[in-house]
Amino acid sequence: MSAVITTHGLTKRFGPHTAVDSLDLHVPRGTIYGFLGPNGSGKSTTMKMLLGLTQPSSGGIEILGEPLTRASRTRLLPSIGSMIEAPPGYGHLTGRENMRIVQDMLELSTPQIDRALATVRLTEQQHKLVRNYSLGMKQRLGIAMALARDPSLLVLDEPTNGLDPAGIEEIRTLLVELSGQGITIMVSSHLLDEIDKMAGILGILAGGRMIFQGSREQLFEHSVPDLIIETPEQQAALAQVATIAPGAPDADGIRISGIDKDRTAQVVHRLALAGIPIHQVRREQQSLEDVFMDLTGREGLL
Numbered sequence: 001m002s003a004v005i006t007t008h009g010l011t012k013r014f015g016p017h018t019a020v021d022s023l024d025l026h027v028p029r030g031t032i033y034g035f036l037g038p039n040g041s042g043k044s045t046t047m048k049m050l051l052g053l054t055q056p057s058s059g060g061i062e063i064l065g066e067p068l069t070r071a072s073r074t075r076l077l078p079s080i081g082s083m084i085e086a087p088p089g090y091g092h093l094t095g096r097e098n099m100r101i102v103q104d105m106l107e108l109s110t111p112q113i114d115r116a117l118a119t120v121r122l123t124e125q126q127h128k129l130v131r132n133y134s135l136g137m138k139q140r141l142g143i144a145m146a147l148a149r150d151p152s153l154l155v156l157d158e159p160t161n162g163l164d165p166a167g168i169e170e171i172r173t174l175l176v177e178l179s180g181q182g183i184t185i186m187v188s189s190h191l192l193d194e195i196d197k198m199a200g201i202l203g204i205l206a207g208g209r210m211i212f213q214g215s216r217e218q219l220f221e222h223s224v225p226d227l228i229i230e231t232p233e234q235q236a237a238l239a240q241v242a243t244i245a246p247g248a249p250d251a252d253g254i255r256i257s258g259i260d261k262d263r264t265a266q267v268v269h270r271l272a273l274a275g276i277p278i279h280q281v282r283r284e285q286q287s288l289e290d291v292f293m294d295l296t297g298r299e300g301l302l
């Protein structure tokens, strides 16, 4: 699958702090790429570099098959719609007036503006002052501004941030619809839940480094299912296994995370030697949220 965004060793340092560390991004054409990571993990900085708003300290970026340079940026930008640090728009103007500013700046046609407003379902609200819009409407106006130029790539930084479940669902439906029209979408969030349902590919950042990039299924493959040992002698079992692999109490016995086959055999052997009754030994797949938490080290994620 051809890539719309590729980066090689993309790095950004702020003084001694490395905010983005050797990133190799691969955003395939036509997908929704969910860019995930805790607050401060480097998502916004990466997106700003992709849009040429911040200069990388080192590494390369290719957008739509072209290396991103000062010269190519001017040529590429009309194909890229973006919303960084949302929501944009002047509160003392109406939605329509805000769109007119975008229209004049980018020399767009009136049908393009009408279409963008209709796509985000703001046609009826376009003559209201933006300061009277709900947060969800402001986010949708931001997306309309990004969409008006008919881009082939949309880069959206946390478009669901602060929205209630209904607002999140609206944005999700909209992005899936836009993806269906062939637009490649890169969308960031610090919440797995908001993105997992719509993204075909997930890229997960922690501390500026990419710790996973691939499909949801591949993410699951990364995880070792928990080991559940059913026993009525929970405390004795926990004490016995503690030196091999620390466990935790579970409804029917004990649960041990991230344990391989060899140590599983050791654990079962130890329990049998100690005369602890084992009613069942089984594996239980973690939830995607747990896999994500394990990968990101549970840093600041909800």
Ligand SMILES: Nc1ncnc2c1ncn2[C@@H]1O[C@H](COP(=O)(O)OP(=O)(O)OP(=O)(O)O)[C@@H](O)[C@H]1O
Pocket (backbone or CB within 6 Å): 014, 019, 037, 038, 039, 040, 041, 042, 043, 044, 045, 046, 190
């Ligand atoms: N202009 C800057 N000068 C110095 N440090 C910066 C600057 N911009 C970002 N940083 C630092 O770089 C790191 C990554 O920030 P960034 O905003 O990219 O993270 P993020 O994943 O988008 O998080 P958030 O969702 O909170 O915006 C943070 O430690 C931040 O403090």
